[in-house]
Amino acid sequence: MSARSGQQFIDHLKATPRDVWINGEQVQDVTTHPAFSASVEQLAKLYDMQVAKETEDQTTYIVPETGERAGLAFMPAMNTADLTKKREGYLLWAQQNFGLMGRSPDFLNCSLLAFWEARELAGKNGPEFPERIAKYYEYVRDNDLFLSHALLSPQNDRSKPSSEQAELHMRVVKETDEGIYISGGRMIATLGPVSDEMLMYSLPGLRPGDEDHALMFAVPTNSNGLRQICREPYTLAGQKSDFDHPLSNRFEENDSLLIFDNCFVPWDRVFIYRDVQLSNEYYITSSLRNHTAHQTNTRALVKMQFAVGVAMEVARSMGADAFLHVQSMLGESLNHIEFLKSGLLHSEVACEATQVGTVRPLLGPLQALRTYLPTAYPRVVEIIQTIAAGGFMMMPSGADFLADELKEDTQRFYSGANISSLDRARLFKLAWDLSGEAFGTRALQYERYYAGDPMRTRAMNYMGADDVEPKRLVNAALALAGDPEPAKR
Numbered sequence: 001m002s003a004r005s006g007q008q009f010i011d012h013l014k015a016t017p018r019d020v021w022i023n024g025e026q027v028q029d030v031t032t033h034p035a036f037s038a039s040v041e042q043l044a045k046l047y048d049m050q051v052a053k054e055t056e057d058q059t060t061y062i063v064p065e066t067g068e069r070a071g072l073a074f075m076p077a078m079n080t081a082d083l084t085k086k087r088e089g090y091l092l093w094a095q096q097n098f099g100l101m102g103r104s105p106d107f108l109n110c111s112l113l114a115f116w117e118a119r120e121l122a123g124k125n126g127p128e129f130p131e132r133i134a135k136y137y138e139y140v141r142d143n144d145l146f147l148s149h150a151l152l153s154p155q156n157d158r159s160k161p162s163s164e165q166a167e168l169h170m171r172v173v174k175e176t177d178e179g180i181y182i183s184g185g186r187m188i189a190t191l192g193p194v195s196d197e198m199l200m201y202s203l204p205g206l207r208p209g210d211e212d213h214a215l216m217f218a219v220p221t222n223s224n225g226l227r228q229i230c231r232e233p234y235t236l237a238g239q240k241s242d243f244d245h246p247l248s249n250r251f252e253e254n255d256s257l258l259i260f261d262n263c264f265v266p267w268d269r270v271f272i273y274r275d276v277q278l279s280n281e282y283y284i285t286s287s288l289r290n291h292t293a294h295q296t297n298t299r300a301l302v303k304m305q306f307a308v309g310v311a312m313e314v315a316r317s318m319g320a321d322a323f324l325h326v327q328s329m330l331g332e333s334l335n336h337i338e339f340l341k342s343g344l345l346h347s348e349v350a351c352e353a354t355q356v357g358t359v360r361p362l363l364g365p366l367q368a369l370r371t372y373l374p375t376a377y378p379r380v381v382e383i384i385q386t387i388a389a390g391g392f393m394m395m396p397s398g399a400d401f402l403a404d405e406l407k408e409d410t411q412r413f414y415s416g417a418n419i420s421s422l423d424r425a426r427l428f429k430l431a432w433d434l435s436g437e438a439f440g441t442r443a444l445q446y447e448r449y450y451a452g453d454p455m456r457t458r459a460m461n462y463m464g465a466d467d468v469e470p471k472r473l474v475n476a477a478l479a480l481a482g483d484p485e486p487a488k489r
C-alpha cells in the first residue's frame with residue numbers, strides 16, 4: 001500500500017471501533033463525534049496532501065524497496081539535503097494548522113524511524129528483537145498508520161517508583177508462548193482516540209525493580225482490553241461560532257488516559273521486554289530525540305511565527321506599537337523566531353552518522369531549543385495578553401454584529417487604529433482563542449511539557465554536556481594566572 005489519503009484514514013478509523021469515553025459517554029464513531037470530528041478533518045487534510053499532485057513530492061518519498069510512496073518522516077536521511085527536505089515537509093504540514101497540532105502523524109513516524117535505525121540495540125533482549133522492530137517499521141510505513149503514544153505512568157505518587165504502585169501503572173501481568181498481557185494506566189495519549197496504533201515505550205528514569213514496567217511494544221488502538229478516558233473537550237463541533245473561536249473549533253487535539261486491562265500483545269509486537277537498562281538506554285542512545293526534536297522544533301517555529309504575528313497585529317490594531325516598551329517586547333518575541341531557524345539549520349548542517357550509516361540532525365541545538373521553548377512560548381503568550389490588556393474583555397461576540405439594533409454601535413465603538421470594528425473584533429477573538437481560552441492554555445501547557453519536564457531535561461543536558469571547549473578556555477585563562485608570586489612593579 002502507498003501513502004494514504006484523508007478518506008482512507010477516515011475509513012480505517014470507522015472500520016476499527018475503539019473503547020473511547022468522553023463526558024461520561026462511550027463514543028460510537030470517533031470520525032463523527034463532535035469532540036473529535038474537527039481533528040479528524042484536520043488530519044485528513046494532511047493525509048490528502050500526500051496524494052495531491054502539487055504536494056506529494058513535498059510530503060512523501062518513494063521507498064526504494066517497494067517502489068511505493070510513504071510519508072516523508074519515515075525516510076532515512078543520507079545527508080544534510082535530505083534533512084532539509086524533511087524539515088520542509090514538516091513545515092508544510094505544520095503551516096496547515098499554524099503549528100497548533102503537536103501530534104500530527106510525522107511526530108511518531110520519525111520516532112519509529114529512530115527505533116528502526118537503532119534496532120540492533122534491542123538485540124540485547126534476544127536476536128529476534130531487531131527484526132521485529134524492522135518489520136513493524138515497514139508495516140506502519142507501508143500501511144501509513146497513525147500512531148499515538150503515552151510515555152508516562154499516571155500522575156499518582158511521583159515520590160515512589162512504579163514498582164511501589166504497580167497495580168496503577170502499565171506493566172506485564174502474564175506471559176504465554178503467544179505473547180504478553182498488559183494491565184495498568186499510562187498518560188497521556190494526545191490524539192489517542194483517533195489513532196490507529198499505540199506505540200508504547202518509556203521516558204528514561206525506570207529503576208531496578210521496575211522490570212515489569214520496562215517494555216516497548218505496539219498494539220492496535222481497537223485492541224480488546226485497551227480503554228481511553230478523555231479529558232473534557234474544550235469545544236464541540238457546531239457548538240461555538242468560527243468567528244468567536246476560529247482556532248479551538250478546528251485544531252483541538254484531545255488527550256486521553258490509557259487503561260490496559262489484560263490487553264494481549266503478540267510477541268512480534270514486543271520490542272523491549274522487562275529490561276530497565278535497555279529501556280532507559282534506547283531513549284538516550286537511539287536517534288529518537290534528534291528526529292522528534294527536528295520535527296517538533298519545525299512545528300514550533302510555525303507556532304512561534306504565528307503567535308508573534310498575532311502579538312504584532314494586536315499592537316498595531318490599537319496603536320500600541322508606538323510605545324517603546326511594546327516595541328521592545330515585540331523585538332524580544334521576534335528573536336525567538338531567529339533562534340528556532342538558526343538551531344534547525346545548525347542541526348542539519350552539523351548532522352552526524354547513525355548506527356546504520358544514515359544521518360541524524362545534531363542533538364545539541366535541538367535540545368537547546370526544546371528546553372528554551374517552555375519559557376519562550378509562554379512569554380510570547382504573556383506579551384499578547386499584556387498588549388491586548390482589557391481589550392479582550394471589551395469585545396462582543398460575533399452574534400452582536402448581526403443584531404440590527406446594535407449595528408450602529410458595533411460598527412463604531414470597536415474600531416481601532418486604521419482598522420474597522422469588525423476586523424478588530426475578529427483579530428481580538430483570534431488572539432483570545434490563542435492566549436486566553438482553554439484551547440490556548442493547553443497549547444501553552446503543551447510547549448511547557450510535551451517533551452518531558454524541561455527542568456529535568458536541562459539537567460540531562462548538563463549531565464551529558466560536551467564541555468571540551470568551555471573547559472579549554474577556562475584552563476587557558478587559568479594558565480595566565482599561574483601560581484601566586486609577589487606583585488610585579
Ligand SMILES: Cc1cc2nc3c(=O)[nH]c(=O)nc-3n(C[C@H](O)[C@H](O)[C@H](O)COP(=O)(O)OP(=O)(O)OC[C@H]3O[C@@H](n4cnc5c(N)ncnc54)[C@H](O)[C@@H]3O)c2cc1C
Pocket residue numbers: 103149150151152155158187188189190191255442445446449450451452453455456
Ligand atoms: C498538552 C500535553 C500533551 C501531551 N501529550 C503527550 C503525548 O501525546 N504522549 C506522551 O507520552 N506524553 C504527552 N504529554 C505528557 C508529557 O510527557 C508530560 O506532561 C511531561 O513528561 C511531564 O510529566 P508529568 O506531566 O507527569 O509531570 P510530573 O513528572 O508529575 O511533574 C509534576 C511536577 O513535579 C516535579 N517532579 C515530578 N517528579 C519529579 C522528579 N522525579 N524529580 C524532580 N521533579 C519532579 C516536576 O518538575 C513538575 O513540576 C503531554 C503533556 C501535555 C501538557
